[in-house]
Amino acid sequence: MTLAYDKRVIAEDLSVEIPDGSFTVIIGPNACGKSTLLRALSRLLKPAAGTVLLDGKDVHSQPTRTVAKTLGLLPQSSTAPDGITVAELVARGRYPHQSILRRWSTEDEHVVQESMLSTGVADLADRHVDELSGGQRQRVWLAMALAQQTPLLLLDEPTTYLDIAHQIEVLDLCAELHERQGRTLVAVLHDLNHAARYATHLIAMRAGKVARSGLPAEVLTAELVEEVFGLPCRVIDDPETGTPLVIPAARRSTGATV
Template sequence: MSEPARLWGENLTLAYDQRVISRDLGITIPDNSFTVIVGPNACGKSTLLRALARMLKPSAGAVHLDGELIGSYPSKEVARRLGLLPQSSVAPDGITVADLVARGRYPHQKFLKQWSRADERIITEAMDATRVTELATRMVDELSGGQRQRVWLAMVLAQQTPLLLLDEPTTYLDIAHQMDVLDLCAELHHERDHTLVAVLHDLNHACRYATHLIAMKDGAVVAEGDPAEIITAELVEQVFGLPCRVIPDPETHTPLIVPADRRGAVTRRANGDRKAEAGIGMRRSA
């Protein structure tokens, strides 16, 4: 009999005040996976991630972490087991990169022993892994969006948690910086054995990087599994309302979504209308 997953939820009802987002939702994050949650806007992706991170208390049901109810742990203990990079992270004014990354060690600090050489080593390793070492003395608010995102990742890495939850980590980044961040996430998964859970908007990025994909619509899980096994043109149209073709990515051989040419369809309809009008005019003149 296999061991239960480290992070899972059962019978979850997730709501903000009286507005219910998800009802009777069940979710299991496979250990050592790079799980990506996708779906249209307002489908409940980020709400689910907040519940898994104990940022949102379910109205019903429960989230389990390492065999216990996540709500039963002290906050510092959760932070030692699970790291979260929220959608919008705001650094304190006037803080340097090194000082912000160092805050990732807070969950491990004890009352009588505040700092150690091990903490210094872990911070250095986190900055090296995210390639922000040369930015150590820079102010965070002076950095570009891509640089800031790598700094926040370094802070989460400094927590040394086996589980990392990332809410839209590529938002507001240009395509090159998006790839930088996702390559780094893949590296953390493959080389450091982290279990990652990320909310992404770009379905092609999700298919390229995820080992486990969860597709949501209207607060419910529509499909989940290996992207190569579940992503079809029918599923994309069902979830996103987007007619498309699904072909192999020429670089990675993962599913690649090619939207249908709706502009071409409009042009063809317009041309057909003009031909029909011309035909009617010719019949009238005759």
């Protein structure tokens, strides 16, 4: 497919397949098309050419409510309505499940509470979203995405604004959703070591193209990192997980003295 904003082409002749039941992570340098690809997968951006297929059907030909029951999105940046509380925002994740015949239920309430507990924001339920820190807001948006209970979840830089401890908490939660609930996850991440540790399928992009895709151990090599990111490095086994661990090359000393 071709992805473009007006006449500015971001990606051309781009072909991507997300394995069912995978935790797919998309990596690549800034402005390579990662987030644009995610926007196309989520139906926020219609390809200038080509088609996005969801379960074999054009995602743009399906009713919005049908897609919303299958596919959830945590965008890179989100703005909450003024004055909305955390609980009210998370509850919006249940809207695709509402209809004239099905109103708010005890099941909906249970899902909202569980989503807030899973993301560590249950104690913020009555707080206004605009009062929270960036990290807290990010976890609230993730809770809303979880409350949607879709089998496919797209996450655009879900660890933005989070300190290292909360980054790991969020990614551990994502891994649990994938492993225990069988959800298919697609995430854009900047941290290569996080990507290698959590992904079951890795897509490396460069200049609007897929440079390589496959298992993290096959994709994340020193040669690939230098080719895609221009970063000389060593790739070793992570002592905790055995997954690839990228070690940037040390800066060479000039030997100058003062």
